[in-house]
Amino acid sequence: MFWIICAVLTGAVGFAIIAPLLRNRGTGEPAAAFDLRVYRDQLQEVDRDLERGVIAPEDAARLRTEIGRKVLDADRRLSQDTAGKAGGRGLLAMGVLALLFAGAVTLYLREGQPGRDDLPIAQRIANARQIYESRPSQAEAEARAPAPVTPEVPEDFAALIQQLREAVARNPDDPQGLALLATNEIRLGNLAAAREAQQRLVELRGDDASADELVRLSALMIEAASGLITPEAEEMLARALTREPTHPQARYLLGMLQLQNDRPDRAFPIWRSLLEEGPEDAPWIAPIRTAISDLAWLAGQPDYVPPVPMPGPDAEAMAAAEDMTPEERQQMIAGMVSQLESRLASQGGTPEEWARLISSLVVIGNADHAREIWTEAQARFATQPEALDIVRQAATEAGLGE
Incomplete structure (x- = not known):
């Protein structure tokens, strides 16, 4: 059916383009031949007017020059029409359209998916599930991630960070030192090191790890994995939401996970709730507001209207x-x-x-x-x-x- 529709549309467009070119084929003389006869009659009329004294010789010369230019132009057009004919132009246009059509088909066969059937919703959900289950581990994702860009830091600050690393290495069970190390490794762009420090802190806290600490570890895992939410990062989000079900950053990242696994129908209600809860200056509101209309359409709710931000008193x-x-x-x-x-x-x-x-x-x-x-x-x-x-x-x- 797809190819039949394409062929019909291509034929209709091609006919609309070629029809004007073929319209004059087989009809009478070209327009240039008629113009040429008119100009020659005009030259004869100028000679008759000159003989009768109706126009002056200089005016006659000027008219002959002007009409002569028109004769030359008509003769040139007549030669082109005789050599090409309207039908020749039509055949040329048809050949160009054929080449374009062949090129489009070749490109589609090379880059498209001509054998792919329409996917029912059940198959789409199954494909999304496969994407979800085939995610790489945290270690694999970090190994594939490009090397982070580390900013240049003053020597004295770099020396202080090195001292902090050594102090944490001597006392690896110090929660305050681990939290401080994770923060400063982030500033240096050492995402993997920051993730390791935060992970050590969470392990040290055990069941007493707060939702904020768990979400921070998940966010560091995601950054170290170049934006991919791995199973390990998802586990941290689940633990955080168990402790604090309304944690906004955890819910935002959970919506992002659903988007990465091609489930906009699950991501939309999460992000919609966050957008409607606010506050407007929360860091996750801006990206949600930018994407929410498209996300609503993908989730099957094209009539959704995002709430208009209502500023409070300044x-x-x-x-x-x-x-x-x-x-x-x-x-x-x-x-x-x-x-x-x-x-x-x-x-x-x-x-x-x-x-x-x-x-x-x-x-x-x-x-x-x-x-x-x-x-x-x-x-x-x-x-x-x-x-x-x-x-x-x-x-x-x-x-x-x-």
């Missing part, structure tokens, strides 16, 4: 609020709440933002309007139970009940 507004009277401060808060409500009404927003609006309206003494917003939110999130639960919790805490 430093000047906060400073000015300190000098306000309680009434003025209340008016400023009411203005911010009004802006939030207008944006949610025109652009929509996350359930967290709807929950914030309901809570804020109650705080400024507008419980009746908060109840109206809660009713509207129930209709808006009726098909999204998890989102509705977030708004319901805010309404309950604000004393609105169901």
Whole structure:
């Protein structure tokens, strides 16, 4: 079917290109021959006008020169038409199209996958699973990774780092020394050494290793493996999320793991939650915001609209609020709440933002309007139970009940 469609489309385009060139084939004389007869008649007319005294001799000479140039041009075009003919041009164009088509087919057979069938979703998931299970180990990934670029450091700093390395070697069970060594090895670009120090620290902590320490080790493993999340790095993420299920950096890296294994359907809900939770200045928000629209499309949710970042009051507004009277401060808060409500009404927003609006309206003494917003939110999130639960919790805490 694919080749039939390609052939039909190519034939249609080729016909559209060649048809104008073949249109004049087999018809009467070329246009240049008609022009040549007209110019010759004009020359004869100039001679007759000169004999009758209608034009002056100098005007006749000028007209003959001008018409003569047109005669030469028409004669040149007539010679070209006679030599090539319209049909010749059509055949030439057809030959060029044939060469282009042959080149396209050759390129596709060389670079494409003509024998590959359409993949059903089950096969795609199976392929993703194979990618996941065939990942190299941490040691293999580090061996394949290109050598890191190490920055030049002052001699005195390099000497201090060497002293730190020697001190850690003498006392390998010092958690503070290991953490300090890992930090400074990162600054020097020695990712493998930093990973070794952090790994030693995690092993030393055992079951008491914090989620931050585990995530840091996973991130160092990923960097040392040139961005690949190996099974060992994934294990550190799993341990971190066991200790702190909402750890944002661990969840971000978990979403990255799903992307690396061709599972955008799993990555999207993870990154969507992180984006909607914020804060906007978190380091993982910028890359998520850049990719979330494409990721939503790949995950089968093309209608997803990312939340619009809502900046809070700037430093000047906060400073000015300190000098306000309680009434003025209340008016400023009411203005911010009004802006939030207008944006949610025109652009929509996350359930967290709807929950914030309901809570804020109650705080400024507008419980009746908060109840109206809660009713509207129930209709808006009726098909999204998890989102509705977030708004319901805010309404309950604000004393609105169901």
